[in-house]
Amino acid sequence: MTFGSRVRDIxxxxxxxxxxxxxxxxxxxxxxxxxxxxxxxxxxxxxxxALADALGVSIGELFFTQKVVKMTTGELEEKEND
Known part of the structure; x- marks a missing residue:
């Protein structure tokens, strides 16, 4: 997906x-x-x-289609122990 098509989709x-x-x-x-x-x-x-702000998204979301999942240290350790 190109930057332009991402802008259009958003x-x-x-x-x-x-x-x-x-x-x-x-x-x-x-x-x-x-x-x-x-x-x-x-x-x-x-x-x-300004583009990200106008579209109501982060700069990262302009360039990447998947959202980054934030985990706490505890959640990460729990996931590693599974």
């Missing part, structure tokens, strides 16, 4: 239009979002935190 899951996302990122045209989603334009690195 945007659609959150019911955010390209127009609304473009405004949140201070782009003058929604086509900028389309270009990013289709791999025709790269997003500047400094815009990535």
């Amino acid at each position: 945007r659609k899951q959150k019911n955010i239009t390209q127009e609304k996302l473009a405004k949140k990122l201070d782009f003058s045209h929604a086509s900028a979002i389309s270009f990013i989603e289709n791999g025709k334009r790269r997003l500047d690195a400094e815009k990535i935190p």
Whole structure:
């Protein structure tokens, strides 16, 4: 899965239009979002935190499809002993 397709999937899951996302990122045209989603334009690195915030996800979730499971030390030790 490409970065652009991941952005598109998250945007659609959150019911955010390209127009609304473009405004949140201070782009003058929604086509900028389309270009990013289709791999025709790269997003500047400094815009990535703003994109994650606008989509309501972590930066990690923009790049990875699986969520990282957090375990306490006790839970981890218990799992290792099974």
